[in-house]
């Protein structure tokens with residue numbers, strides 16, 4: 001079965017779709033359901049998920065932080081139809097964590113989302129195995145490569161505008177960069193981390209969020225004079241009055257803090273726990289290959305937990 005919003009769709013249950021022929025049709029700019037391929041059309045991506053005999057649905061549509069669609073509908077449909085789900089899409093996990101994890105539990109299916117935070121750098125899978133048994137107390141991270149790249153370039157003397165333009169030329173920043181520079185992307189990621197690793201119910205809309213648009217070269221120079229760096233830090237922890245705080249904001253990070261030395265598009269997450277001092281993981285936070293690796297890692301985890309032979 002192939003279902004594509006632009007190129008059309010086709011399903012052939014008995015013989016499968018002739019993939020070479022499908023490529024030929026698509027390359028000619030024709031629709032897959034135009035009659036050149038044997039099979040029936042599929043009316044929508046939701047029908048494709050409902051009627052597919054796949055064990056695992058890999059959801060990788062675009063991230064929508066307003067209502068999480070179409071990813072949310074895809075994930076709900078997959079779980080309701082008894083399929084495990086692996087996703088790199090932050091929207092549904094940040095906006096509907098509780099609903100989706102409850103549904104997965106009720107349907108006794110796996111919902112895994114390693115690639116939603118720090119792409120293919122292991123966070124959730126590491127928590128399950130490498131940090132098993134530890135109680136995680138708080139999290140602090142640099143979770144957005146675009147803003148970290150801009151701040152790193154500004155530290156070499158580039159203006160905010162020049163650094164942003166360069167980030168756009170390198171493909172790190174979108175034409176509309178607001179999701180990154182206003183801090184929405186790291187706010188979604190820290191929401192996911194807080195819900196999944198700290199077991200607290202945090203809503204994306206409640207994250208206190210300040211982006212990097214107000215940071216000047218002067219601010220960065222002043223920080224350097226005090227042996228500090230300005231970093232956009234996402235954190236989740238209890239404050240002095242015991243209230244749980246989830247924030248994304250530019251902070252002065254002292255030179256002796258490992259986060260001060262995470263430069264360019266790299267991401268990092270410092271995990272504080274009860275049984276040992278902080279563990280910090282540093283790695284790529286974006287890139288198609290890295291996100292693909294995160295998805296593959298989740299598929300392998302599901303396979304370990306539930307070998308294909310156990311599906312009914």
Ligand SMILES: NC(=O)c1ccc[n+]([C@@H]2O[C@H](COP(=O)([O-])OP(=O)(O)OC[C@H]3O[C@@H](n4cnc5c(N)ncnc54)[C@H](OP(=O)(O)O)[C@@H]3O)[C@@H](O)[C@H]2O)c1
Pocket residue numbers: 003004005006045060061062063070088089090115116119285286287288291
């Ligand atoms: N690439 C990365 O560095 C990275 C890293 C970590 C996480 N992620 C996340 O992974 C997801 C995919 O990333 P990407 O870079 O591949 O995003 P992308 O380039 O925006 O691709 C999104 C894909 O979703 C398809 N799509 C949209 N609506 C659909 C619908 N209703 N039914 C079926 N397909 C639909 C689009 O198809 P059309 O092209 O036909 O519109 C497109 O192929 C995103 O949520 C992203 O945030 C990406």
